[in-house]
Amino acid sequence: MASTSTQLSLSPSLKQPIHLSSLQNPNFLHPHSLFSHPTNHFPKISSLSTPLRSPICANSSQLMDPFSAKTQPGTPTTVNVDLGDRSYPIYIGSGLLNKPELLQRHVHGKKVLIVTNTTVAPLYLDKVVEALTSGNPNVSVESVILPDGEQYKDMDTLMKVFDKAIESRLDRRCTFVALGGGVIGDMCGFAAAAFLRGVNFIQIPTTVMAQVDSSVGGKTGINHPLGKNLIGAFYQPQCVLIDTDTLNTLPERELASGFAEVIKYGLIRDAEFFEWQEKNMQALMARDPNALAYAIKRSCENKAEVVSLDEREGGIRATLNLGHTFGHAIETSVGYGKWLHGEAVAAGTVMAVDMSYRLGWIDDSIVKRVNDILKQAKLPIVPPEIVTVDMFKSVMAVDKKVADGLLRLILLKGSLGSCVFTGDYDRKALDDTLHAFCKS
Amino acid sequence: MASTSTQLSLSPSLKQPIHLSSLQNPNFLHPHSLFSHPTNHFPKISSLSTPLRSPICANSSQLMDPFSAKTQPGTPTTVNVDLGDRSYPIYIGSGLLNKPELLQRHVHGKKVLIVTNTTVAPLYLDKVVEALTSGNPNVSVESVILPDGEQYKDMDTLMKVFDKAIESRLDRRCTFVALGGGVIGDMCGFAAAAFLRGVNFIQIPTTVMAQVDSSVGGKTGINHPLGKNLIGAFYQPQCVLIDTDTLNTLPERELASGFAEVIKYGLIRDAEFFEWQEKNMQALMARDPNALAYAIKRSCENKAEVVSLDEREGGIRATLNLGHTFGHAIETSVGYGKWLHGEAVAAGTVMAVDMSYRLGWIDDSIVKRVNDILKQAKLPIVPPEIVTVDMFKSVMAVDKKVADGLLRLILLKGSLGSCVFTGDYDRKALDDTLHAFCKS
Numbered sequence: 001m002a003s004t005s006t007q008l009s010l011s012p013s014l015k016q017p018i019h020l021s022s023l024q025n026p027n028f029l030h031p032h033s034l035f036s037h038p039t040n041h042f043p044k045i046s047s048l049s050t051p052l053r054s055p056i057c058a059n060s061s062q063l064m065d066p067f068s069a070k071t072q073p074g075t076p077t078t079v080n081v082d083l084g085d086r087s088y089p090i091y092i093g094s095g096l097l098n099k100p101e102l103l104q105r106h107v108h109g110k111k112v113l114i115v116t117n118t119t120v121a122p123l124y125l126d127k128v129v130e131a132l133t134s135g136n137p138n139v140s141v142e143s144v145i146l147p148d149g150e151q152y153k154d155m156d157t158l159m160k161v162f163d164k165a166i167e168s169r170l171d172r173r174c175t176f177v178a179l180g181g182g183v184i185g186d187m188c189g190f191a192a193a194a195f196l197r198g199v200n201f202i203q204i205p206t207t208v209m210a211q212v213d214s215s216v217g218g219k220t221g222i223n224h225p226l227g228k229n230l231i232g233a234f235y236q237p238q239c240v241l242i243d244t245d246t247l248n249t250l251p252e253r254e255l256a257s258g259f260a261e262v263i264k265y266g267l268i269r270d271a272e273f274f275e276w277q278e279k280n281m282q283a284l285m286a287r288d289p290n291a292l293a294y295a296i297k298r299s300c301e302n303k304a305e306v307v308s309l310d311e312r313e314g315g316i317r318a319t320l321n322l323g324h325t326f327g328h329a330i331e332t333s334v335g336y337g338k339w340l341h342g343e344a345v346a347a348g349t350v351m352a353v354d355m356s357y358r359l360g361w362i363d364d365s366i367v368k369r370v371n372d373i374l375k376q377a378k379l380p381i382v383p384p385e386i387v388t389v390d391m392f393k394s395v396m397a398v399d400k401k402v403a404d405g406l407l408r409l410i411l412l413k414g415s416l417g418s419c420v421f422t423g424d425y426d427r428k429a430l431d432d433t434l435h436a437f438c439k440s
Numbered sequence: 441m442a443s444t445s446t447q448l449s450l451s452p453s454l455k456q457p458i459h460l461s462s463l464q465n466p467n468f469l470h471p472h473s474l475f476s477h478p479t480n481h482f483p484k485i486s487s488l489s490t491p492l493r494s495p496i497c498a499n500s501s502q503l504m505d506p507f508s509a510k511t512q513p514g515t516p517t518t519v520n521v522d523l524g525d526r527s528y529p530i531y532i533g534s535g536l537l538n539k540p541e542l543l544q545r546h547v548h549g550k551k552v553l554i555v556t557n558t559t560v561a562p563l564y565l566d567k568v569v570e571a572l573t574s575g576n577p578n579v580s581v582e583s584v585i586l587p588d589g590e591q592y593k594d595m596d597t598l599m600k601v602f603d604k605a606i607e608s609r610l611d612r613r614c615t616f617v618a619l620g621g622g623v624i625g626d627m628c629g630f631a632a633a634a635f636l637r638g639v640n641f642i643q644i645p646t647t648v649m650a651q652v653d654s655s656v657g658g659k660t661g662i663n664h665p666l667g668k669n670l671i672g673a674f675y676q677p678q679c680v681l682i683d684t685d686t687l688n689t690l691p692e693r694e695l696a697s698g699f700a701e702v703i704k705y706g707l708i709r710d711a712e713f714f715e716w717q718e719k720n721m722q723a724l725m726a727r728d729p730n731a732l733a734y735a736i737k738r739s740c741e742n743k744a745e746v747v748s749l750d751e752r753e754g755g756i757r758a759t760l761n762l763g764h765t766f767g768h769a770i771e772t773s774v775g776y777g778k779w780l781h782g783e784a785v786a787a788g789t790v791m792a793v794d795m796s797y798r799l800g801w802i803d804d805s806i807v808k809r810v811n812d813i814l815k816q817a818k819l820p821i822v823p824p825e826i827v828t829v830d831m832f833k834s835v836m837a838v839d840k841k842v843a844d845g846l847l848r849l850i851l852l853k854g855s856l857g858s859c860v861f862t863g864d865y866d867r868k869a870l871d872d873t874l875h876a877f878c879k880s
Contacts, residue, residue: 162670169837224606229637230636312637403611404613
C-alpha cells in the first residue's frame with residue numbers, strides 16, 4: 001500500500017478497482033466539498049476545547065498495559081454521563097451483580113419489571129432478581145422474557161412489555177430493568193419512556209455491543225419494517241451497570257460484533273485508543289479480562305463525553321454513527337437478525353472509509369488500518385452480495401440523518417481520529433462506493 | 441336542598457340514599473382524612489402565590505358579558521404556555537384557518553404530515569392544506585386519514601401514522617399537524633414524539649374537548665385494552681391554533697362533552713368561571729360565538745397556568761383530572777368510543793363530588809350546583825348501569841395516579857373552586873360512592 005498506483009483491494013466484490021492516483025487528483029472532487037459550509041468538522045479528542053468531566057488522558061504506556069482498568073471484583077470503575085438533572089453513572093467491573101447495594105440504590109418504588117430475553121434469562125435472571133431483592137423484602141420483581149434477536153425489535157414485541165407492566169399493576173413509581181443486549185436495552189428503554197408517559201429504568205447490558213454503546217446515552221426505540229430505530233425516544237436510564245463477567249457466556253460472533261463499535265470510537269475521535277486496539281485486538285478476542293475492561297471503560301468515556309455535549313444529536317453525537325447509515329441499510333435489506341448489528345456496522349465502516357478516501361479526505365494508510373483491524377476482529381469488510389445499490393439507496397433515503405431531503409453522512413477527514421458529519425460531499429463518491437461494494 | 445335532613449337525589453341508580461345529617465357527622469370520617477399529610481391542597485386561583493404570566497382577573501361584569509373574547513375574524517387572542525424553551529402560543533379566534541401566516545410561522549422543514557380522521561377530513565383538510573401551502577410552494581403536504589373514534593386510539597392505528605411518515609420519506613426536519621379532536625391530537629402528538637425520536641408538531645383542535653383541554657399541555661398517547669392513555673409521552677407542540685369556526689360543524693353531543701372539561705376548571709380552581717358558566721350554559725349550548733370564545737380562552741388560560749407550574753404532573757397538574765379516574769373506568773368498562781370522554785368525565789365528576797361530600801369536605805350546595813350545571817349541559821350524571829363496583833375497582837387499580845399501590849384522587853375540599861389531590865381519604869367513602877352509583 002506504499003505506492004499511489006497500487007490497486008486497493010478493499011473487497012472481493014469490488015467492481016471498479018480504485019487507482020489511488022486518480023483519487024488523489026483534486027479534480028476528482030466536487031468543488032463544494034472543498035468549501036464545506038454545512039459540514040461539522042469534529043476535532044479528535046486531544047484538541048477538544050470544551051472542558052470535559054472525565055478527560056481521557058491515557059498515554060501509550062497506559063494503553064499497552066491498561067492497569068487503570070484493573071479492579072477488585074465487586075469494586076466498580078465509574079464513568080459519569082453528565083446531563084444536568086438527567087446525569088447518571090455507568091458502573092463497570094467484575095462481579096458487580098453480586099453487589100445488591102449498587103443496583104438497589106437506583107431502584108425507585110416498590111415494583112420492578114425486568115425485561116430480558118430467552119437467551120439471557122436462563123443465565124442471569126435469577127442473579128439479577130437476587131441482587132434486587134437481597135435484604136430488600138419490600139420490592140416485588142416481575143419479569144418479561146422476549147424472544148431473542150433484532151427481528152423481534154418491533155411493535156408487537158414491545159406491546160408484550162406494556163401488557164406485562166399493566167397486568168402487574170405497575171404504577172409511575174416503578175423501575176424497568178433492561179437485562180440483555182442492545183435490542184433488549186433499546187426496547188426496554190422505549191417501553192420505560194412511554195409507559196404511563198415515563199417511568200424509571202436501569203440498564204444491565206450483557207453484550208459488548210450494549211456495554212460499549214447502546215446502553216449509554218438514552219437512545220431507545222424499535223425498528224419499522226422499512227428502517228431501523230425509526231420509532232423511539234431519547235430517554236436516559238438511572239444507571240448503567242456493566243458486570244464484565246457476563247461476557248464469559250457471550251458467543252464469539254456477538255463478542256466481535258461489539259468490537260465494531262469499539263473500533264468506531266478510535267476512528268472518529270480517539271486515535272490513541274485505536275492504536276491501543278491495533279496492539280490488543282488479539283487479547284480482546286481472547287477475552288482477556290483486563291483488556292475487555294479497559295476497552296469498555298474507554299468506550300464508555302468516549303460515548304459519555306459525546307452524549308454530554310450533544311444529548312439529542314444536534315451535531316457531534318451523529319458522529320457515533322460512523323458506518324451506521326450503510327450498516328442500517330445492510331441490516332434492513334438482508335432482514336433484521338441475519339447480520340448482527342456490529343457486523344453490518346463493520347462493513348458499513350469500510351464503505352464510509354472508502355468514500356472518505358474517494359473524496360480525498362484521508363490517506364490510504366487509514367483505509368488499510370481499518371480493513372486490517374476489522375479482519376483481526378473477524379468482522380466482515382464487505383456487505384452481503386444480495387444487497388444492491390438500489391437497496392442501499394432506498395433504505396438510506398429514510399435514514400434519520402436525512403434533513404430536508406439531504407443525506408448527511410459521517411466520514412473520516414484528516415488524520416486518524418478525525419471525522420466530519422456532513423451533507424456536503426460529491427454525490428459521485430457515494431455512488432462510486434455503492435457500485436464498488438455491490439454486485440448490482 | 442336547604443335542610444340537612446333532605447335526601448340527596450344524586451342519581452336514579454342510588455342504592456343507598458344518603459342522609460346529609462349522617463354525612464356531616466365528623467365521626468363518619470376516618471381520622472387520617474382530618475390530618476392530610478400526603479395531601480396536596482391547591483388553593484383556588486385568586487389565592488395562588490406564584491406569579492402568573494397570564495393572570496385571570498375577570499370580574500363579574502366581564503364574566504357576564506365577555507367582550508374580552510370578542511375578536512375580529514382572523515385576529516387571534518393569544519394565550520401563552522410558559523415552559524421555558526418549550527413555551528408555545530395558543531391562538532384562539534374566528535377565521536384563523538384563513539390566515540396562512542399564523543400556521544406557516546410554526547412549520548419546520550419542507551414536509552408536513554397532517555393527521556386527521558374520516559369525519560374531519562372532508563370538512564377541513566383542504567382548508568388546512570391551503571393554509572400551509574398558500575404562498576409557500578416549497579412545502580409539500582401529506583395526510584393520513586384515520587378512522588374516527590376513541591376505539592381507534594390504539595397501537596395499530598398509530599402504526600398507520602408511522603407507515604405514512606416513512607413512506608413519505610419524512611425526515612427529522614418535518615412537521616406533524618394534528619387536525620381533529622382529542623383522539624387525533626393525542627395520537628398525532630405521540631407519533632411526533634416517537635417518530636425518529638421526535639419531530640415538531642402543531643395542534644389544530646376542532647372539538648371543544650380538544651380546544652379547551654387535550655390540545656394544550658403536551659400530554660400525548662394511546663389507550664391499552666386494559667386502560668386509557670397508558671402508553672404515551674409528554675411532548676409539547678409548536679403552537680395550538682384554535683379556529684372557533686370549526687365548532688359550527690360539531691355534533692351537539694360532542695359539544696356538550698367538551699363542556700365537561702370547561703366545568704372542571706371552574707370546580708378545581710376558578711369559582712368565578714364556574715359562576716359565569718352557570719349563567720351562560722344556555723348560550724354555550726346554543727353556540728353563541730362570544731360565549732364559546734370566552735369559555736375556550738378562559739379554559740386555556742387555566743390549563744396553561746397549571747401546565748406551566750407542573751409540566752410533568754408532579755402535583756397540581758393532576759387536579760386537571762377531576763372526575764377522570766372514575767370517568768376512565770367508565771370508558772374502559774363500556775368499551776372505548778361508546779361514551780364520549782366528556783360524558784364519562786361528567787358522570788365521574790358527580791362521583792368525585794359525591795365522595796368529597798361523603799368525606800365532609802364540601803357542603804351540599806356544591807353537590808347540587810354540579811348536578812345542575814351538568815344537566816343544563818345535557819351531560820350524564822350517573823355511570824351506565826352495566827358498570828359494576830368491581831369493574832370500577834379493576835380499572836382504577838391501573839390508573840396512572842396510583843403510587844406504590846395507593847390510588848390518589850382529585851376531590852373537592854372547602855369552598856367552590858378548591859380541590860385536593862390525595863391518597864389520604866377514608867376508603868369507606870370511596871366504597872360508598874361506588875356502591876351508591878352502581879347497581880352491582
